[in-house]
Amino acid sequence: MNYNEATRYMLAGMEITRFMPYPNFLPASGLSPTAKEVYALLLHRSNLSRHNNWIDDQGRVFMLYTLDQFCRDLGKSRTTIKAALNELCGANLLERKRRGKGLANYLYVKLPPENRL
Numbered sequence: 245m246n247y248n249e250a251t252r253y254m255l256a257g258m259e260i261t262r263f264m265p266y267p268n269f270l271p272a273s274g275l276s277p278t279a280k281e282v283y284a285l286l287l288h289r290s291n292l293s294r295h296n297n298w299i300d301d302q303g304r305v306f307m308l309y310t311l312d313q314f315c316r317d318l319g320k321s322r323t324t325i326k327a328a329l330n331e332l333c334g335a336n337l338l339e340r341k342r343r344g345k346g347l348a349n350y351l352y353v354k355l356p357p358e359n360r361l
Contacts, residue, residue: 264288269356278324279331283353285317286338290353300350306341308348 254260264284273280286307293307300306314325332338341350 276331279328282328283332283337286353304352306350306352309351310348
C-alpha cells in the first residue's frame with residue numbers, strides 16, 4: 245500500500261488509530277517476531293480483560309482467546325500461533341491453564357522482572 249497520498253501530520257488533540265502496546269524489553273528479548281507480535285496482542289487484550297473485571301480468585305487478570313481468534317486477528321496459521329504461544333510460555337511470559345477439550349484456555353500474561361522492563 246502506498247501511503248504517500250493518504251498520509252497527514254499528527255496534530256495536537258488528534259485522535260490516533262488504535263494500537264497494541266509494544267514494551268521496551270521486546271526488541272532485545274530474543275523472541276521471534278511472531279512471538280513479539282502475539283505478546284503485544286496479549287497485552288492489549290489483557291487491558292480489555294482488566295477493564296471487564298476478568299480477575300481470578302488470586303487477583304490475576306486472565307483472558308479467553310481461542311487459537312482461531314489469534315489466527316484471524318494476526319493473519320497467521322495455527323501452527324505459527326501455537327509455536328509463538330509455546331515460545332512465550334518457555335520465556336515465562338505467558339501461562340496457559342487448560343479448561344478442557346474444545347474450550348479456550350485461560351491465558352495469563354506475565355511481565356518480566358522489573359529490571360528488564
